[in-house]
Structure formats: structure tokens, C-alpha cells
Amino acid sequence: MSTSDKPSVRGRPPIILGIILVLAGLWMLGRELELPLFTSDVIWPWLIVALGIVFWVRYIAFTPRSSDDVFWGTGALLAGGFLLAWHSGLLLSNLRGWGELWPMVPLIMGISALVQWVFSIRDWGAFIFGISAGAVGAVGLAYTSGMITGAQALKIAQFWPAILILAGIGLVLKALVR
Numbered sequence: 001m002s003t004s005d006k007p008s009v010r011g012r013p014p015i016i017l018g019i020i021l022v023l024a025g026l027w028m029l030g031r032e033l034e035l036p037l038f039t040s041d042v043i044w045p046w047l048i049v050a051l052g053i054v055f056w057v058r059y060i061a062f063t064p065r066s067s068d069d070v071f072w073g074t075g076a077l078l079a080g081g082f083l084l085a086w087h088s089g090l091l092l093s094n095l096r097g098w099g100e101l102w103p104m105v106p107l108i109m110g111i112s113a114l115v116q117w118v119f120s121i122r123d124w125g126a127f128i129f130g131i132s133a134g135a136v137g138a139v140g141l142a143y144t145s146g147m148i149t150g151a152q153a154l155k156i157a158q159f160w161p162a163i164l165i166l167a168g169i170g171l172v173l174k175a176l177v178r
Contacts, residue, residue, distance in 0.1 A: 045083035052076030067120035107137025124170035
């Protein structure tokens with residue numbers, strides 16, 4: 001069959017291009033309206049949010065679907081959203097620098113892994129990682145934000161073997177489900 005015999009297929013514009021145009025338009029509209037989240041020094045968190053949207057669109061619109069897209073998409077959306085809120089003084093504005101903000105990394109990774117697990121319910125590794133990383137992030141954030149003392153954080157840290165118990169339960173469940 002020659003190329004002239006093939007039916008003409010009118011392709012739709014790529015979805016990613018559409019997302020980029022929407023995000024660029026939102027950015028420019030926010031700048032025109034002089035909204036605080038759209039100043040030039042906060043463009044990079046918006047790029048992280050855009051990356052998260054791209055991962056989610058890839059998960060929703062394209063096959064085969066990978067739950068890794070859910071993890072990275074959720075993580076990028078949460079990270080970008082947190083950075084925007086923090087930079088604007090809406091969330092944890094009393095914390096300064098990564099020496100105090102580091103718990104957000106395991107917390108965001110933990111939440112992302114739990115969302116990934118919801119979309120891939122048999123992936124017990126994602127569940128265990130989500131609970132473990134989320135717990136480290138939550139306790140770390142409670143400590144760095146002054147909600148608990150160092151002694152209380154160390155007392156909570158004594159329960160780290162619970163992560164091993166969770167890992168063992170996850171492996172048992174994975175073996176039983178097969």
C-alpha cells in the first residue's frame with residue numbers, strides 16, 4: 001500500500017502542548033493581575049507543578065499506564081505547591097532554610113508513595129515506603145517546627161523497628177496475593 005492509498009488521519013494537537021499553553025496563560029494572567037504567587041522569583045516552583053501535571057496527564061491519557069507516573073506526578077505537584085505556599089508565607093513561613101524544611105522531602109515522598117499505592121493496590125512496597133517515609137517526615141517536621149522536643153522525637157524514633165514489621169507484613173501479603 002503506497003502512502004497515497006493510506007487514509008488521511010487528522011491528528012489532534014498534542015495534549016502536552018495544550019497543557020503548556022494553559023499553564024503559560026495562567027502564569028501570564030497572574031503576572032498581569034500582580035498576584036503574589038506569580039512574581040518572577042517564584043517561577044521555578046510553577047515549573048515543578050507543570051512537571052507534575054505532565055506526569056499525571058501521561059498516566060491518564062497514555063497506555064501502558066505506569067504507577068511511577070502517579071508517584072512522580074503527585075510528588076512534583078506537592079513539592080511545587082509547598083514551595084509556592086512557603087515562599088508566599090502561607091505555610092510554615094516561620095521555618096527558614098533546608099535545615100528546618102528537610103522533613104518535607106520524606107513527607108512528600110511518603111504521600112506520593114501512598115497515592116501510588118492507591119492506584120496500584122497490590123504494590124505493597126509503595127505502601128510500606130509511603131508509611132515509613134511519611135512517618136520520618138511527619139516526626140521531623142514536628143521537631144523542626146517546634147511542635148515536639150528533641151527528646152520526644154528520639155522517643156518516637158525508638159519505634160523504627162515497626163518499619164521492619166510493616167515490610168515483613170507487606171512481603172507476606174504480596175506472597176499470599178499471588
